[in-house]
Amino acid sequence: MKSPIGRKMSLALVLCLSFAMLLSACGGGNNAAKNDPPTPATNNSQATTDNTTVAPVETTGSPLELAMKGEYKGTKVSMFGPFVDADQVKFENSIKEFEEKTGIDIQYEGSKEFEATINIRVDGGNAPDIADFPQPGLLASIAKTGKVIDLTNILDQAKLKANYNQSWLDMATMDGKDGKIMTGVWNRSNVKSLVWYPKKQFEEAGYKIPETWDEMMELTEQIAKDGDPAWSIGIESGAATGWPATDWVEDIMLRTTTPENYDKWVKGELPFNSPEVKHAVEVMSDIWMNKDYVYGGTKSIVTTAFGDAALPLFDNPPKAWLHRQANFITSFFPETAKIDADYDWFYLPSIDPQYGKPVLVAGDIYSMFNDRPEVRAVMEFFTTGESIKTWVQSGGVIAPMNDASLDWYSSESDRRMAKLVQEASTLRFDGSDLMPGKVGAGTFWKGMTDYVSGTANLDDALKQIQSGWDN
């Protein structure tokens, strides 16, 4: 680099090299994308050849029965999911007995970054044996690549039909690489159509639990006249700000239009700016946009963390009286508050009687990525109520299986929830979790936040949400 020519040469060299690298980096990415589909195919074929070797064993009993006999002692099944901390402890307790009986070691790995990591793991060929998806939309996108194992012929369909509400089984059927496949089994679920209230003070104040939407609005007005805002609402949730608002819209959609329209809406066939969706948001706005009805006024909705939103109910006297949220919100309640005594819930009432008593649910679907006999056994175990028994006892989850006894629930409130799900006329899954990520975890959240914060009017917000489908 002593002469100017040398300097120029090396500069040219650097430029060429970086250009070449840029090209190769882009090219590499494309190649990887193109090569992706065949790789899993070979994986699958390997897996299926594995099966054929174990096929004779299958004839003597289901994998679960064989596992209970100790057939798979000493094997390991890896599992990857989004729950950590307290939930992980509860989960590990619920599988402890199974592990002891069968000798299968279920190695659960929880990560807060599950949604981001699972794609990388699957693409990198490092998929866990079983993955727990809290959002079926995410599973659907992976299922399309053909990397999820079809459970149709692996699990006994008659048994499944007997143990699950048909709606659950339908929701597990998604588009595979070639045709429809059964992508997983539902294990834990939560109910969303609940309105929480401070029971003791509620009764002392002489309020009655509303049976219809109109009664609920009368109650809201009554509470406002008495001097308190009725509702406590918060939709702040970091990067996911806005999701509680989508639950409201979904719940109201189920109450103001047919389930078929709801399904169309979730699939993107019924646009957001259609009158049905607009009407649902307007019904919601009757509460949200009235500053006398919402604790802290409409402007505080966007800035209140969803987890803190329920807390005004527990002040004495309560600063707010009603809070619509799924059953998991109880983990945010003050530790001193007692279920059934201090707080309780009522079903978010119907609006139009012709649509019955629809219930909005969410849940976790477990799917299988590696087909080995012990993994089959564990998957079969997860279709039984037994697999979630201790978790149900400790509260916060509802078992979707029919063989989960109502006696397991340790509180009256949880038991009523389970009954609500079993008796629901229409059971629908959280729509935003089913929509593709761009809409369900993108424009829907953002559009609702913009509308509530006042930066967009209703029509613009709906148009903006709809645009998520288009690109």
Add this chain to the structure above:
Amino acid sequence: MALKKKRKGNKTLVNIVLGVICLIWLLPTLGLFISSFRPATDILHTGWWKVFPHQEWSAGETIQLNKEVDLREPIEVNGTTYTDDQLKAGVTVDGNRLLWENRRARTINVQEQAWAFKPTLTLENYKNVLSGKEYKLKEADGSETVQKGSGLSQAFWNTLTIAVPATVIPVLIASFAAYAFAWLRFPGRKTLFVMIIAMLVIPLQVALIPVLKDYTSLGLNGSYLGIWLAHTAFGLPLVTYFMYNFISQLPKDLFESAFMDGASHFTIFAKLILPLSVPALASIGIFQFLWVWNDYLVSLIFIGNQPGVQVMSMKIADLVGSRGNDWHLLTSAAFISMLMPLAIFFLLQKYFVRGLMGGSIKG
């Protein structure tokens, strides 16, 4: 004389600017530190500055209004009318503040200002983080059992097991490479060196999936060896470049005389280069150690979250719970995870500063 005065003036200005920057930099840290000693409910309700003595409205006498007062009309209190909104936010009258005490019961509180001195501080956050949280689990018969979660100690040792080799290996390899680039003449030397420099600009994220695929076929996922290699590879370009800058600046005569005396390249490296480049080794060592210690992404992809290999950063992220309900624990966890890098920094501080200056001043 005039010149000297001007210089002095400049210096004060520079110091003031630096002081302000330092303050801006430190203030959030101070806030976090104070928050880590506050109970969870306090963190939710008030800012950290409330631990200092401050004036606060304290409850005084109560005015009972007529129970039939319509809240949507102007409300009369002691002969003056206010709107509901005013009473919600608080109106100041003669140094006192009128505020709803219980809107339902139609009582208004006349608040007075008073000094609040005593902050409530607790070590609960540190206890929860260090020794593990307690989970209350309901049994079938309705009784509650308490199960203790794991503390940070396992994750601490895991991180140390990863960080020490992931610092030593790249620094060692890079010193060899830097010596070769600086003092050996071999064909393709410049091309190779330019390639290494070019590697500096490639973000490691693009390599995640390809490397993961290779690791899967080699069975390296979730093993310490795998993550050492990953950190080594991702760290090498910068470390090599840094060490090259330092080693190439060492006086040439030194090597020539050693060479004359019959020293081999390895002897020169071991006996001359390594002792001379201790400041550079220490400072790049600190950099690499900090990077590995704080890393989340590489660990997330290559080692995962199994308790046996889980690193601190991931354990801390999990502390907040599946739905983020325990985020207040992050305050104390952050300070605990900071201890190790701080200790390393203060141990090697004198080298650190010297190393930073290493390439700039030549006597």
